[in-house]
């Protein structure tokens with residue numbers, strides 16, 4: 001709490017700090033600890049965890065960094081939160097984000113941006129910018145983020161920490177405020193791969209409260225292969241991820257890691273994912289379409305904010321949504337409503353879904369000749385505030401390497417692999433569905 005007090009006025013990683021009750025909760029854990037058998041104390045016992053503000057926390061405000069949810073206090077915990085609490089973890093607070101997780105820089109928060117701990121003039125990435133910055137700046141040991149198209153991995157890379165986007169369906173989305181339901185996943189943001197494993201073991205596994213959660217057991221650290229086994233893996237380098245648009249210093253940093261892996265005896269093969277260039281465009285049809293439907297529920301009646309001075313119901317809806325949503329959220333609602341409307345559905349949404357299948361098949365083909373893929377997380381280093389806000393397409397491009405795996409529903413891990421111009425560089429390891437163990441294995445070797 002002291003660290004947050006000292007550092008957060010500069011960073012603004014937190015939207016809410018659980019100052020009052022966390023000390024009482026810690027006190028009661030202390031009492032339990034005295035009676036407990038030391039061997040039975042779970043690894044997260046007493047560990048404070050920061051939670052992205054689109055994950056519901058009982059009796060703690062959950063705003064999605066949107067004015068429209070101001071004052072909303074969920075009466076229940078998301079499944080991930082109740083699983084963490086059941087292990088003795090403490091909820092430290094709620095972290096800043098792009099409004100409704102739409103963005104790549106945390107500049108879309110209705111409550112002001114978060115700053116990058118490496119350079120306060122630069123963005124921490126997004127949308128889980130607060131969850132990444134607070135772990136990087138030692139305000140929290142670990143946090144949870146959400147990743148729809150890159151929002152765990154890209155900010156983790158920008159802040160020099162570890163982030164996992166799990167296989168779609170491996171972690172329950174119950175209590176995660178929906179953005180694009182076929183893409184959203186919750187995952188850990190941590191300082192080390194080992195911490196990431198510990199959190200993932202607790203939050204993963206089937207959940208009756210989420211019908212899209214796979215009937216698959218929770219992850220266990222035993223699934224991680226030994227160092228010797230990892231060295232026998234074949235790692236693919238997708239040509240399309242090492243193209244001209246990537247910052248040359250990022251490529252250099254990744255190349256150093258590749259050289260290291262070669263020395264360790266790992267076989268590297270070049271592969272091609274030819275539909276990569278279409279993934280971003282298809283994502284910006286599919287994600288806004290689902291968002292426009294999901295965000296229809298914010299009407300001034302059910303949750304949070306309601307505009308005043310409306311004479312009748314339609315006007316109340318109109319004013320509430322006009323005043324409550326920010327610019328980027330409105331852009332997505334308009335785009336999504338358009339591509340779902342009759343006459344355009346086949347031309348846009350259905351076409352987007354077909355491209356999505358092609359993107360997934362690219363990965364399936366690649367995994368016929370290798371076990372894992374290694375890529376940059378983002379083509380760019382953390383950028384300056386305002387640098388990309390005028391041109392949404394430039395902002396969208398920050399996620400060009402994280403969107404394809406999200407569209408395919410496969411797991412991807414982001415870890416730090418060095419620094420360029422004193423800024424962190426992120427490396428991404430992508431794997432087959434439910435093979436998070438392999439990602440961790442390679443991550444541990446590189447770290």
Ligand code: GLN
Pocket residue numbers: 101102103104126127146147148149150151152179287396399
């Ligand atoms: N930046 C992407 C978007 O704005 C991804 C966001 C996310 O993963 N939540 O949609």
